Amino acid sequence: MNSSTYRNIYAAVSRIPRGQVATYGQIALLAGLPGRARQVGYALSALNDPSVPWHRVINAKGEISPRSGGSEADELQRLRLEDEGIRFDSHGRIPLHLYRWRPQEAFLDTVSV
DNA sequence: GAGATGACCCCAA
DNA sequence: CTTGGGGCCATCT
Numbered sequence A: 001m002n003s004s005t006y007r008n009i010y011a012a013v014s015r016i017p018r019g020q021v022a023t024y025g026q027i028a029l030l031a032g033l034p035g036r037a038r039q040v041g042y043a044l045s046a047l048n049d050p051s052v053p054w055h056r057v058i059n060a061k062g063e064i065s066p067r068s069g070g071s072e073a074d075e076l077q078r079l080r081l082e083d084e085g086i087r088f089d090s091h092g093r094i095p096l097h098l099y100r101w102r103p104q105e106a107f108l109d110t111v112s113v
Numbered sequence B: 001g002a003g004a005t006g007a008c009c010c011c012a013a
Numbered sequence C: 001c002t003t004g005g006g007g008c009c010a011t012c013t
Helices: A003-014 A024-030 A037-045 A072-083 A105-111
Strands: none
Touching: A003 A024, A003 A037, A024 A037
16 A cells, blocks of 8 residues: 555545535545545544544544544544534434535546646 | 455345 | 355555
């Protein structure tokens, strides 16, 4: 893998507007890695940069992906999302039809570089 | 190299 | 709704 790959992923995540969320697959697409959603999850687990809003990345079911290690990150992620105005339904899921980020010009921006 | 693991996704039954 | 199968790929044993 190239370090540019990671930078692309982090850059894509950083473009998610406040109060909205994106799925791993979405980020993979934006980073130029179609079908490599898993790689996005891996990149995020290795992430240690506070300037990247990793909490805005959730799985395709609209849920917060459960971590393996100490599950404190899950709580933090939920708190930060709620702080941005995102409401969870009674199933603990996020209504993607309301909060899903729909990138438009950002797509071309990322890919043609 | 082989196997197992992991913050994933999609489809069919 | 749940199961099971397939695909993706970095990292560690």
